Amino acid sequence: MQPKRSKAPFQLADLDVPCLMFVKTNKAVNPVEIVHQLCIDARTHPEQKRSRWVKRLTPVTSMRKILGGGLEELARDVLKPHFHSGGPPKKYAIRPTIRNNTDCHRDSVIKLVAGIVGSEHSVDLKNYDLLILVDVLQTMCGMSVVEGDYDELKRYNLSEIYSPTPRPEVKPETRPEGEPERDRKEA
Secondary structure, three states: OOOOOOOOOEEEEOOOOOOOOEEEEOOOOOHHHHHHHHHHHHHHOOOOOOOOOOOEOOOOOEEEEOOOOHHHHHHHHHHHHHHOOOOOOOEEEEEEEEEOOOOOOHHHHHHHHHHHHOOOOEEOOOOOOEEEEEEEEOOEEEEEEEEOOOOOOHHHEHHHHHOOOOOOOOOOOOOOOOOOOOOOOOO
């Protein structure tokens, strides 16, 4: 009898989508923790750039087919440990990304996920404790819950963490001396 081979912790999954690469992990690996730690390390040591071709990382805790109530089942499974396992109410935000799917709409995804989170938790789009990432790609849906430092970590965009794009300096508007300030009206 031959010994069982253990699965590698990471395997490439080919979904035939240009410019996207999917890496499947075994159950012992938490993709949210790995991506978060990679981004923390990149922010701590930007001089030690360790990725040449990776631009953005998006962790996905679990994936399902979206048809036949798959999104709702997925949301219940992924959100349960974060929102339905006791503890104080949390502030949260939902960020859906929908690619190559015309049947799934952003507003309906947000409404469904918010309904599963429940009314005991509050929505805060800027100062959230947890962020729910929902990624719909063709007929598949992936979901994860990440920490509140997602925006600080440049939305897990490694190239922005290593070498941030310089922001243009905004100069105050100058007007000739003696000319009154005009009211600006929005279009």
